[in-house]
Amino acid sequence: MTTLWLAASVLLIAGVLFEAFEVIVLPRRVTRPYRFTRWYYRNFWKLWRAIALATLKPKRLREAFLSWFGPLSLLGLFVFWFVLLILGFGLLMWSIDMPVQTVAGKPDLPTYLYLSGVTFFTLGFGDITPNEPLGRILVVVEAGLGFGFLALLVSYLPVLYQAFSRREASISMLDARAGSPPSAAQVLIRAAEGSQCDALEPFLREWERWSAEVLESHLSYPLLSYYRSQHDNQSWLAALTAVLDTCALLLTGLKERKPFQSQLTFAMARHAIVDLALVFQVPPVAPESDRLPPDKLQKLREKLKKVGLELRSDPAGDERLAELRGMYEPFVNALARHFVLALPPIDPEHVVADNWQTSAWTRRTPGIGKLPVTDPSDEHFD
Numbered sequence: 584m585t586t587l588w589l590a591a592s593v594l595l596i597a598g599v600l601f602e603a604f605e606v607i608v609l610p611r612r613v614t615r616p617y618r619f620t621r622w623y624y625r626n627f628w629k630l631w632r633a634i635a636l637a638t639l640k641p642k643r644l645r646e647a648f649l650s651w652f653g654p655l656s657l658l659g660l661f662v663f664w665f666v667l668l669i670l671g672f673g674l675l676m677w678s679i680d681m682p683v684q685t686v687a688g689k690p691d692l693p694t695y696l697y698l699s700g701v702t703f704f705t706l707g708f709g710d711i712t713p714n715e716p717l718g719r720i721l722v723v724v725e726a727g728l729g730f731g732f733l734a735l736l737v738s739y740l741p742v743l744y745q746a747f748s749r750r751e752a753s754i755s756m757l758d759a760r761a762g763s764p765p766s767a768a769q770v771l772i773r774a775a776e777g778s779q780c781d782a783l784e785p786f787l788r789e790w791e792r793w794s795a796e797v798l799e800s801h802l803s804y805p806l807l808s809y810y811r812s813q814h815d816n817q818s819w820l821a822a823l824t825a826v827l828d829t830c831a832l833l834l835t836g837l838k839e840r841k842p843f844q845s846q847l848t849f850a851m852a853r854h855a856i857v858d859l860a861l862v863f864q865v866p867p868v869a870p871e872s873d874r875l876p877p878d879k880l881q882k883l884r885e886k887l888k889k890v891g892l893e894l895r896s897d898p899a900g901d902e903r904l905a906e907l908r909g910m911y912e913p914f915v916n917a918l919a920r921h922f923v924l925a926l927p928p929i930d931p932e933h934v935v936a937d938n939w940q941t942s943a944w945t946r947r948t949p950g951i952g953k954l955p956v957t958d959p960s961d962e963h964f965d
Contacts, residue, residue: 585678592674599667603732606660607739620660625864627656628809632923646815649923653809657743661736665703668732672725673699681721682714698722703729746800747810753793754812754822760786763938764816767828768883768930771837775890783833784844790826791848797823798855805862808922814938821927824915827852828929831907836895837887849907856914865921867913874912875929880904883930 598619606620631652639645673696676683683690683698690698690711698711702725713719762769774780797819801807812818830849834842860867875883880901884894894900919926 585680588674588678592671592678595667595671596675599664599671600728603664603735607735623660623663624656624805624809627659628652631656635923642815645923646811650811653806653811656809657806664732668729669696669699669703672703672721673697676718676721679717681718683711683718684714685711699725702726704733705730743804743807746796746804747807750793750797750800750807750819751812753789754817754819757822757825758817758938761825761829762931762934763814763936764821764925764927764931765825766927766929766931767825767832768886769934770825770829771832771887771892772890775887775892780892784841787826787830787833787844787848791844791851794823794826794848794852794855798851798858801855801859802862808859808863811924816925817938818922818924820915820918820922820924823852823856824911825927827856827911827915828908828927831904831911832894832929834907835904836900837892853911853914856911856918860914860917863918863921865917868917868920869913870916870926874926875904875908877901879930886930 602619605618632649635645635648639648673692676695676699677690677692681695683694685694694711701708701711702722705726713722757765760770760773761767762773770786771783774783774786808819827849830845830852833845834849884896887894895903915926918924
């Protein structure tokens with residue numbers, strides 16, 4: 584029995600250390616063997632999401648509750664690792680019946696667990712001390728391991744939040760370019776109205792890089808996917824979807840538009856969506872309703888034509904657009920259902936004021952979403 588407890592404690596310590604190494608240090612693949620962290624997040628999120636959907640009907644309260652999951656789950660994971668390591672070393676000391684000096688008589692399992700906790704957090708009370716070299720070595724190893732483990736976790740947090748900050752900065756910049764929530768129609772219309780259609784290519788090039796960064800950071804740190812944006816109508820998934828929608832429209836056939844950069848951005852954004860769906864093991868599911876039925880597509884053509892953009896209107900163009908949408912919509916829809924995020928419309932029925940146009944002291948009012956433009960001919964222009 585002693586041998587079994589010894590083996591169990593060693594396996595427990597080794598398992599936690601390898602799990603932490605795999606989560607924090609090791610760049611991960613899209614698919615990998617079973618890990619406790621994956622099980623932890625999958626089941627904890629199911630419970631958290633179920634509570635939110637069942638008990639919190641107001642959207643604002645539900646979003647606030649869901650936004651807590653990322654930080655709280657990370658703290659919970661850290662605490663769980665601490666408890667397992669302390670338990671592992673305590674069982675190891677108890678299984679080898681490590682001689683210790685204590686005023687309480689013969690040490691029992693709770694005594695060894697107390698010694699393990701004091702050692703792991705390097706408190707050094709000195710009320711229980713090992714008497715033999717093996718015990719002293721074991722205590723020193725645990726103290727060094729605990730110090731290093733805590734340092735590793737502390738260094739992990741800035742990396743995580745820097746990746747989150749970079750992601751959110753681009754999403755905030757999309758607000759004035761694509762509306763709130765972002766939509767492909769607004770990207771094209773606002774570019775045309777501002778006589779900046781030539782800026783679409785650098786815009787797509789920037790979002791190609793952003794999609795690659797999201798893919799890399801969210802594969803290495805899947806926890807980032809649970810961190811929600813500051814505004815309810817914005818999210819990393821909505822931004823990716825709007826970019827894919829924009830590329831699909833451009834690739835369908837906007838006259839006088841070069842398709843090369845659209846192809847590159849579409850490929851990178853779809854790569855990110857598909858790989859993240861594999862990581863979270865959410866199979867693709869087609870949206871329940873068509874995001875761009877024929878009547879809305881015709882209205883979109885008319886809107887684009889008014890600003891000088893002509894969208895291909897033959898059956899082959901419609902078929903091409905449907906094919907492109909079929910390559911990503913089932914994946915973004917599955918991820919949206921998993922994370923309880925809303926997919927943005929391709930062409931919104933009503934364009935409301937952007938987030939930058941509103942504040943806590945002003946009521947959100949419908950608007951066309953244009954940026955204010957100063958007329959150089961104005962007598963007050965200096």
